[in-house]
Amino acid sequence: MKKVLVAGSTGYLGRFVVQEFKNRGYQVRALVRNPEKFRQPGPWFAPAIDNLVDEVVFGDATKPETLAGVCDGIDVVFSSLGMIKPDFVHTCFDVDYQGNMNILDQALKANVRKFVYVSVFDAHRMMNIPSVQAHEKFVRELQAANIESAIIRPNGFFSEIGQFVARARKGFMFWVGEGYQRQNPIHGADLATVCVDAVKGSELEVEVGGPEVFTYHEMVDLAIEIAGARPVLLPLPFWFADGLVAAVGIFNPDIRDVALFATTLSKIDIVSPKYGTHRLRDFFMQCKSLGN
Numbered sequence: 001m002k003k004v005l006v007a008g009s010t011g012y013l014g015r016f017v018v019q020e021f022k023n024r025g026y027q028v029r030a031l032v033r034n035p036e037k038f039r040q041p042g043p044w045f046a047p048a049i050d051n052l053v054d055e056v057v058f059g060d061a062t063k064p065e066t067l068a069g070v071c072d073g074i075d076v077v078f079s080s081l082g083m084i085k086p087d088f089v090h091t092c093f094d095v096d097y098q099g100n101m102n103i104l105d106q107a108l109k110a111n112v113r114k115f116v117y118v119s120v121f122d123a124h125r126m127m128n129i130p131s132v133q134a135h136e137k138f139v140r141e142l143q144a145a146n147i148e149s150a151i152i153r154p155n156g157f158f159s160e161i162g163q164f165v166a167r168a169r170k171g172f173m174f175w176v177g178e179g180y181q182r183q184n185p186i187h188g189a190d191l192a193t194v195c196v197d198a199v200k201g202s203e204l205e206v207e208v209g210g211p212e213v214f215t216y217h218e219m220v221d222l223a224i225e226i227a228g229a230r231p232v233l234l235p236l237p238f239w240f241a242d243g244l245v246a247a248v249g250i251f252n253p254d255i256r257d258v259a260l261f262a263t264t265l266s267k268i269d270i271v272s273p274k275y276g277t278h279r280l281r282d283f284f285m286q287c288k289s290l291g292n
């Protein structure tokens with residue numbers, strides 16, 4: 001039986017990936033930073049993993065001494081380990097780049113066969129964003145290393161728009177620009193299938209998004225319809241949003257980086273090859289059932 005290490009196992013995507021590996025008969029070792037999160041169910045309907053994994057290694061990828069031997073006996077490493085919100089302690093280079101480098105070091109020492117890593121779709125169009133730079137710096141190192149690899153390049157995840165229905169209910173929604181840029185967000189379960197397929201596949205890079213394409217405006221309209229609410233809608237002009245990002249950056253570069261992601265995405269179409277079966281309408285209906 002093949003053995004896989006899942007790094008990022010307590011995150012939105014990592015949980016679905018753990019589940020998918022188990023469904024396909026892999027033995028799963030999870031790298032976990034926070035024991036509390038390990039015991040809890042995941043965000044946005046991502047599965048609990050404490051009853052799925054075969055082994056747990058508690059460690060912090062930014063502290064290499066906690067990773068010693070983490071890849072011993074492992075055939076495949078999968079990593080969706082990353083920092084999608086600032087923690088005010090680490091930079092994205094500490095986590096997305098160096099944290100994954102520390103795992104790669106362990107994988108090389110243990111002669112792991114393949115390393116599957118999650119970066120972002122169309123990274124080359126977003127190299128103004130530090131977290132994208134950090135992801136891609138790791139991608140270059142991984143592809144130059146003496147190990148087979150696959151890079152998954154997904155569109156935005158459903159988890160990123162999970163708040164839409166709640167925001168519509170709370171009566172206030174805003175976005176940047178006119179909201180006509182298009183994207184095809186993807187459900188964690190659909191993306192997990194692609195990630196696990198990549199273990200046996202021969203593609204070096206896999207671009208993927210969900211089965212439906214929406215403008216930002218259409219996603220807001222769908223959330224409003226499902227919430228049955230009539231929120232105040234506030235489109236922010238680009239000049240205002242860009243100015244805000246620059247001003248925030250003076251005081252807190254970490255928050256600036258997250259805001260820069262949002263403003264960059266609001267200016268370009270991000271449509272990747274369509275995959276999967278999970279519909280946004282069904283996901284928003286589920287979000288409504290949370291009642292928050």
Ligand SMILES: NC(=O)c1ccc[n+]([C@@H]2O[C@H](COP(=O)([O-])OP(=O)(O)OC[C@H]3O[C@@H](n4cnc5c(N)ncnc54)[C@H](OP(=O)(O)O)[C@@H]3O)[C@@H](O)[C@H]2O)c1
Nearest residue numbers: 008009010011012013033034060061062080081082156157
């Ligand atoms: N969200 C999106 O729309 C999107 C789109 C394209 C690409 N991506 C990329 O896909 C990856 C996964 O995204 P996600 O939404 O699943 O993120 P997530 O829910 O925040 O999961 C990130 C995972 O990384 C773990 N982690 C972070 N720092 C760590 C450290 N120092 N040591 C050990 N574990 C650490 C987290 O552990 P804790 O649970 O302890 O925090 C969590 O398990 C990220 O790299 C992200 O940039 C995301």
